[in-house]
Amino acid sequence: MATNRIFSLHVPEPECRPGDTPDFSKFEVPVAGEVVRPPVDVDAEDIHDHAYDIIRVLDDDGKAVGPWAEGLEDDEALKGLRDMMTVRSFDSRMLMAQRQGKTSFYMQALGEEAVSCAFQAALSPGDMNFPTYRQQGLLVTSGYPMLDMMNQIYSNSADPLHGRQLPIMYSSKEHGFFSISGNLGTQFIQAVGWAMASAINGDSKIAAGWIGDGATAESDFHSALVFASTFRAPCILNIVNNQWAISTFQGIARGRAATFASRGLGFGIPSLRVDGNDFYAVYAVAKWAAERAHLGHGATLIEHVTYRAGPHSTSDDPSGYRPKTEAADWPLGDPIARLKQHCIARGIWSEERHEQAQAEIDSEVIRTQKEAEKNGTLHDGPRASPRDMFEDVFKELPPHLKRQRQEAGI
Amino acid sequence: MARMTMIEAIRDAQDVAMSRDEKVVVFGQDVGYFGGVFRCTKGLQEKYGLQRCFDTPINESGIVGAAVGMGAYGLRPCVEIQFADYMYPAFDQIVSEAARLRHRSNKDFTAPLTIRMPTGGGIYGGQTHSQSPEALFAHVSGLKTMIPSNPYDAKGMLIAAIEDDDPVVFLEPKRLYNGPFDGYHEKAVTPWSKHELGEVPEGHYTVPVGKAAIRRPGEAVTILAYGTMVHVALAAAEETGIDAEVVDLRSIVPLDMETIEASVRKTGRCVVVHEATLTAGFGAELVALISQHCFWHLQAPPIRVTGYDTPYPHAHEWEYFPGPVRVGAALKTVMEAS
Ligand SMILES: Cc1ncc(C[n+]2csc(CCOP(=O)(O)OP(=O)(O)O)c2C)c(N)n1
Ligand SMILES: [Mg+2]
Numbered sequence: 001m002a003t004n005r006i007f008s009l010h011v012p013e014p015e016c017r018p019g020d021t022p023d024f025s026k027f028e029v030p031v032a033g034e035v036v037r038p039p040v041d042v043d044a045e046d047i048h049d050h051a052y053d054i055i056r057v058l059d060d061d062g063k064a065v066g067p068w069a070e071g072l073e074d075d076e077a078l079k080g081l082r083d084m085m086t087v088r089s090f091d092s093r094m095l096m097a098q099r100q101g102k103t104s105f106y107m108q109a110l111g112e113e114a115v116s117c118a119f120q121a122a123l124s125p126g127d128m129n130f131p132t133y134r135q136q137g138l139l140v141t142s143g144y145p146m147l148d149m150m151n152q153i154y155s156n157s158a159d160p161l162h163g164r165q166l167p168i169m170y171s172s173k174e175h176g177f178f179s180i181s182g183n184l185g186t187q188f189i190q191a192v193g194w195a196m197a198s199a200i201n202g203d204s205k206i207a208a209g210w211i212g213d214g215a216t217a218e219s220d221f222h223s224a225l226v227f228a229s230t231f232r233a234p235c236i237l238n239i240v241n242n243q244w245a246i247s248t249f250q251g252i253a254r255g256r257a258a259t260f261a262s263r264g265l266g267f268g269i270p271s272l273r274v275d276g277n278d279f280y281a282v283y284a285v286a287k288w289a290a291e292r293a294h295l296g297h298g299a300t301l302i303e304h305v306t307y308r309a310g311p312h313s314t315s316d317d318p319s320g321y322r323p324k325t326e327a328a329d330w331p332l333g334d335p336i337a338r339l340k341q342h343c344i345a346r347g348i349w350s351e352e353r354h355e356q357a358q359a360e361i362d363s364e365v366i367r368t369q370k371e372a373e374k375n376g377t378l379h380d381g382p383r384a385s386p387r388d389m390f391e392d393v394f395k396e397l398p399p400h401l402k403r404q405r406q407e408a409g410i
Numbered sequence: 411m412a413r414m415t416m417i418e419a420i421r422d423a424q425d426v427a428m429s430r431d432e433k434v435v436v437f438g439q440d441v442g443y444f445g446g447v448f449r450c451t452k453g454l455q456e457k458y459g460l461q462r463c464f465d466t467p468i469n470e471s472g473i474v475g476a477a478v479g480m481g482a483y484g485l486r487p488c489v490e491i492q493f494a495d496y497m498y499p500a501f502d503q504i505v506s507e508a509a510r511l512r513h514r515s516n517k518d519f520t521a522p523l524t525i526r527m528p529t530g531g532g533i534y535g536g537q538t539h540s541q542s543p544e545a546l547f548a549h550v551s552g553l554k555t556m557i558p559s560n561p562y563d564a565k566g567m568l569i570a571a572i573e574d575d576d577p578v579v580f581l582e583p584k585r586l587y588n589g590p591f592d593g594y595h596e597k598a599v600t601p602w603s604k605h606e607l608g609e610v611p612e613g614h615y616t617v618p619v620g621k622a623a624i625r626r627p628g629e630a631v632t633i634l635a636y637g638t639m640v641h642v643a644l645a646a647a648e649e650t651g652i653d654a655e656v657v658d659l660r661s662i663v664p665l666d667m668e669t670i671e672a673s674v675r676k677t678g679r680c681v682v683v684h685e686a687t688l689t690a691g692f693g694a695e696l697v698a699l700i701s702q703h704c705f706w707h708l709q710a711p712p713i714r715v716t717g718y719d720t721p722y723p724h725a726h727e728w729e730y731f732p733g734p735v736r737v738g739a740a741l742k743t744v745m746e747a748s
């Protein structure tokens with residue numbers, strides 16, 4: 001008889017911590033252009049490897065290579081570059097505004113801009129995102145006014161959400177951007193519900209769910225997969241694996257699975273991993289998944305492999321849990337630098353034009369910020385009336401809220 | 411004795427509990443290596459090892475469910491939910507499992523766990539970092555619910571909670587972590603080091619579960635409060651010059667009815683305050699109990715001063731928060747009646 005082992009609890013730990021030299025040697029960077037582009041009606045079991053590989057289009061020289069290198073036109077590439085630069089410039093101004101006390105809180109998408117900017121470019125009007133708090137690129141790409149974003153961040157008199165919500169928790173039905181909840185994971189299944197409704201209603205719109213690597217551990221993630229699978233919902237389920245969930249490395253959420261994408265396979269959902277810092281690849285994979293949904297083949301799960309280059313939020317200081325230089329060593333590079341290199345290699349862009357565009361974008365962001373500040377900032381100037389707190393709790397103000405508002409004297 | 415912030419006191423309580431009893435384990439999101447987003451578990455992993463203090467996946471149901479399983483095995487888990495606003499995915503595990511396990515198994519299995527969570531507003535956290543859900547827990551049979559108002563209590567109550575054989579929800583008013591807060595947000599924060607209840611004994615001690623504390627003796631009116639609102643109530647008494655007796659409940663289940671009754675019978679007037687929304691808040695329970703047990707001593711109808719029945723706002727935090735001005739107005743109203 002074998003003797004029983006005395007157990008000890010296994011708790012995963014990251015490769016390196018503050019003070020260590022960042023080590024991504026175990027992270028294999030696949031060669032661009034090598035992953036097959038299957039037909040969109042493919043079964044999950046026939047593209048098992050896609051959940052473990054990484055689809056990459058842009059090679060080290062910025063050339064678009066392989067079967068996924070199609071569909072991104074010159075003007076789309078340039079718009080993508082501009083959108084990402086806008087997000088980054090916007091983020092840096094708003095981060096500064098938070099430090100200056102003009103708002104309470106901010107979250108950047110630094111290093112992850114390609115994921116949302118490229119994805120949005122693959123959607124059609126009427127499609128609906130159920131975003132996380134780090135997908136401001138969806139709004140910027142869809143042409144939502146930067147001024148409205150800033151007004152929301154400042155909770156000022158022109159804030160479309162009347163100061164009710166935390167900064168960056170935007171909402172715009174018109175721009176296909178569902179109201180952000182602070183509660184992780186809840187919206188992944190709602191995206192599936194929206195897609196099911198589109199099917200029930202005989203519509204042709206698709207939904208996109210968004211979730212972070214950390215939040216895939218929430219039960220709602222699994223709810224989304226089982227509903228999407230069972231009802232073949234016309235949706236795209238995006239996991240943004242930026243390696244970190246506040247201080248927790250991705251191994252805590254992933255456990256012993258090789259990838260987050262592989263979670264989809266057990267539900268029979270075609271699951272792909274894509275280089276999230278490769279604008280072209282994200283765009284191509286999103287287009288593929290959208291076409292799949294439109295043709296009635298149901299959901300696709302996409303894991304965007306990227307890196308959270310900044311702190312989790314303005315309340316966080318990552319130097320307490322990861323090496324300071326880890327972001328710089330991230331093997332998939334910077335999404336803006338890579339698309340810029342591609343556009344130059346394609347002959348449609350240059351260093352000079354890039355510099356000029358940067359200056360234009362920065363000054364546009366600053367100009368918009370000044371305009372927004374005329375409407376007030378969190379602690380200064382005009383804002384929505386406090387009476388507004390009582391509005392929209394229900395469609396009609398019920399008697400008890402009327403009474404409370406009267407008692408409040410506002 | 412040492413001066414501690416409430417964060418340090420909470421950390422110290424877990425340290426003491428872990429050092430005395432190796433069955434105490436601590437886990438939750440970001441609590442391991444980093445020591446918690448509010449730093450309430452800082453250093454515990456380093457001191458007690460990965461097996462006894464660790465990070466978990468982001469799944470609140472999983473955190474509490476695992477704690478129930480561990481508790482049934484015989485451990486004493488003390489888990490952290492990062493914000494009370496994020497406890498809802500764990501609600502089923504708390505309500506249907508932890509709270510009823512002892513009863514339904516005829517004490518064959520029990521759930522001796524502590525579920526810590528930062529609660530309350532005051533930090534511009536908007537609707538997802540400001541809620542006060544204590545009434546939801548108080549409504550459930552089989553759960554104890556505690557809310558400390560200062561570092562001394564936080565440590566003694568948390569040790570008592572961890573040593574308690576029943577499940578305890580331990581709500582930590584996050585606005586009090588670094589200093590007492592009386593509702594005047596524009597004033598500089600007074601640190602706990604300047605407050606006598608920031609004086610925290612070293613080592614082991616407990617604050618008895620279900621025992622209220624009188625923070626300010628008074629003859630004119632009783633204010634029932636807990637957490638942040640204790641400090642707001644004290645400020646309101648000070649400002650109005652009304653001789654209010656401020657009772658810090660500390661625990662809402664079990665509830666110290668003896669202290670409450672004695673105070674209300676003495677003063678004949680009562681104001682109940684909490685940050686949480688009004689309707690079916692814990693204030694409703696308190697007013698019902700007072701009406702029943704102190705009816706013949708009352709000289710005025712009891713008044714509740716609470717958050718409004720709206721989601722917690724971001725920009726209008728200070729219009730929403732039941733600060734000293736609102737509490738003071740209620741004090742005047744109960745004093746004027748009859
Ligand atoms: C239900 C719930 N639990 C906990 C939190 C607190 N929280 C906010 S963001 C976060 C980390 C999320 O990490 P990830 O999903 O990887 O997204 P990322 O921030 O990296 O984009 C946590 C734990 C929350 N917002 N909601
Ligand atoms: Mg993440």
